[in-house]
Amino acid sequence: MVLTATVLPLSLTWVNDARDNRQQVEDRLTVLRHVHELLIDAETGQRGYVITGKDAFLQPYHAALSVLPAEFQTLSQRYVHNSPAERQLVNELLQNAKLRIQGLAKVVEVRQNGGFAAAEAVVTSGQGKHYMDEVRRISAELGTIEARELAERDGELRSKNWVATAFSVVSTLLSLGLLGYLAAMMARTIRRGEQSAAQAHRTSEELEHGMTTLRRRNDEMSILGEMSRLLQTEMTPVEALEVTSLFCSRLLPGTVGTIYLYRNSEDLLELAGTWGSVTAAPAMEPQACWGLRRGQVHRHGGASDLRCTHAAQATPPDSPGHFELCLPLTAYGEVLGLLNVQGGPAAMPMDEAAAMAQTISEQVALTLSNAKLRQVLRDQSIKDPLTGLFNRRYMEETLTRELARAQRNGTSVGIVVADLDHFKKINDTHGHPAGDAVLLAAARHMAQMIRASDVACRYGGEEFVLILPDCTRDAAMLKAQQICDSLRALQISAAGASISVTASFGVSASPSDGDTAALLFQAADHAVYDAKRGGRNRVAAATATPGQFIPH
Template sequence: MKVETKLKLAAACIVVVMSAIALLPHFVTASVTEVMAELDKAIAREREYGVLLNYLSDAEAAERGYVITGRQEFLEPYHEALAALPAVGKALGTGPIPAAEQKALEDIARLTAAKTAYMREVVRVRSADGAEAARALVDTGRGKQYMDELRVRIGAQETAYANYRAGLRAQLAARSSLAANVTSVATAIDIVLLILAGLAGNRVLTQRRKAEQHANDISRQLRLTADIAERRNVQLQSGGEMLHALELAETLEEGAQIVALYFSRLLPALSGSMYLYRHSRDILERKATWGQAHDPDIIEPLDCWALRKGTQHFTHGDEGTLACRHVAESGARLPRICVPLVTQGNVIGFITAEGMALGQDDSATERAWIMQLSEQVALALSNVQLRASLRHQSVIDPLTQLYNRRYLDETLKRELARAVRRGAPLAVIMLDLDHFKRVNDTFGHEAGDLLLRHVGTLLLQSIRGSDVACRYGGEELILLLPDCSLEHATARAGRLRQQIRALNLAVNKDVLTASASFGVAAYPVHGDTPEALLQAADAAMYAAKHGGRDRVDVAPLPAPVPVQ
């Protein structure tokens, strides 16, 4: 075979391998995007199952509160939860659903209908026949049986989706690993072909100067292509790691730290910042920075052309170009790109990056990569916001901004176990606003809500960082005080009583005052279970009510158990 033919074959092979390497990132990116889309769907389905269970639990808790107390206030969250159930069920039944999950959804729908019908029956019996009849109906255990079966079936679906997400992550890792292996093999083949081309060129050095130049050109292109492929592979792997970390982030601040960490790896030749809107949406705050960026901490929406246009804005940094005002404040004169963070048509902020790499001839690829990262980060941060909002709504009472009863039940168990383990005291203060019904009847429910909000604010301003303030139900509030003795808790209750007594709220042209009755109990004096502590504090509070109101009563010591 002639030397010229060998050179031509070698060149053809190199071109084929180079083309394969150039195309590989596009296929991998498409594959990763498909897997990420499936991950988002799985997360959404799993979250909807969790919301369904939360609404059922809220309705059950409100129903029990109404059966025990007979107060209409408990029916408000009960009706809200029941009203929200059809929308959740409709969302779960929308879209293509596997046969196994469809069967499980039918069972869940059947049990949900049975559970809600049962709860309506209990509420009806409590309203019509009284507490004893309702308790007799509750004691049958049908409600608990329905709820247990629902938890099992919904938990099974959540577990199935969690396993499905784990499989998707494993699939993502496997595809990234495959891309890395293919790239390495292709690079090795290119190197071998390059060596062969060089040897053949040396044999005809004096006669084949043009062939040598051609081989050198191919060599340079090969190295460039291999570098690009290797870099793209690293970027894809790091990008996948970043998105997985953002999937587990609990707050926007934590998500911003993740973005700053990974963007310094994904864009090593650039510096930049990420800005997010405040809740008021009047200004944007710098939440993440990487490299040597010196961007301002706070900017207005009109300071960035990308936010004005709703799309990416690029400038070479030269005089006379349309530069953003926040760039002028930083004093930088480097090529810069700003990309808005858009998810579901909503702009939540923008990413800005600068560096000489953006001004090079091949900078279009770098800008496209930044825009792709921005789209993924926007979606991930939107999910973080949604998760944080749902978590906040599930444990915070919207009127008083105190924790709700569900959070109290979980926290009291945890803090009591910690107190038992450490041998430390744990105090519980239960308070009830005196004559609250009279306030609603005289001044209106808006005045009652105003009073509850002010008392809630007063409690939040009066507690330590380790304390927990909760709305137990209606006008009953609870303070959970770790590492606080019975004596100190009683003193703190007395100060709170005086502060509530000093409230003067303007309602129309009237002045609304208030008082509260307090009951105090503590571990280990009054018991070592959550139920015992709450019952002791509740009994002391009612003793304060019967003793004239506007006072603090300490729960009496439990009677000693006779020795058998």
């Protein structure tokens, strides 16, 4: 009994020492993995904020930063009794991790103060990636060391277990009760070891899954950045939607979809782009989409969900794994278009697709808004606000350009200057609103009478200019006479009266009447005065002999 009483405590102490040593290795592995996971969380939150500018993405970033200092201290304490080489690796890991945290904070600050472009420049420098790569390398190296030591501790533990068991068997001869107790202790120790090994395996799988997710997120951010840079170039709304459809096939794998552009004048959505094998109507009404009617993302993932009337009718409402997303493209409260995404069993999950599609739609809507604003500004700079015709500045630029083209091609450019007769009398008799109505009606009439390649401009006041490329003087005279005759028959209703209007026309053509814009316009303008002196309501040709005109 004395031997049994002596062997039992010694065996337990021996085994427990081995188990404690093994637990210390596991504790170091746990802290190491936790530090790595927190760095990944901080990096993911920072990237999300850089791309979207939304503070909600900084939540994991700040959460990780609040915990990391304590974890750094714990990691240092776990290795305080290890070899100098391991302590050196830990110091290097902590140094690179702290540098990476400083880099993340710098990018967040730049994004907050300087916007996406400034933050992107810092990110693309690659310095932060170097620090994170060092953290991964050192973590992997320490993990390998700890895994090897864990295996040694397991072997040591098993060896000591079996030795203790042997002593227990011997001591069984003295006390069956003591043997039973030791056997129970050994079995429990083995179970703990197996549970620890299983937990380590699960942790490894979770870490691998996290790394895979991080790589996918990095790829998505890279593609989004590429799309954003391309959309920032000057392009039309239709071109922007065509570019978007190309990137949707990469950002939303396994899906098909359509992009529509909203036409305010027709209250209609026109098809502007597709990706994947999808059949789509060339146009649709806004009322056909619940997403547009509700002004938010609309999801359809089953027979119980509300379905848009424009939804793919070829797919049954309860088709397994099928989903459809409708995302209005809106900016500053204005509807600009619609993004429709359809996915099947092979596509990414609906929630992930919806999040990615939302990010795409926000970028595209902003691009469409900017393109529309550029078009409005361009129209304001070259168009007359009353008549909608091109203004004097555009006329001068166009005439110079067409003359240069005509000189290269050996052709002629005709120019017609029209001045409304007795326009001041119309203003005095019927009022300025009626005068504006006459100007607008005359401008529209002239624009309808010319070719698509011709350019109609309002030079100023009641004077209009028509630029006729590839047109001889005789052809220009004929066209001016047609406009003159038809304008004479025009009746304009304004201010409660029916107003008739006539105009005097002057015609010139290059190169006979001048080879520069100034000379050509001057010749036609002088011809207008000839027409006025000849009795108005007629067409006069530019000539070296003033007074030549065509009688009406």
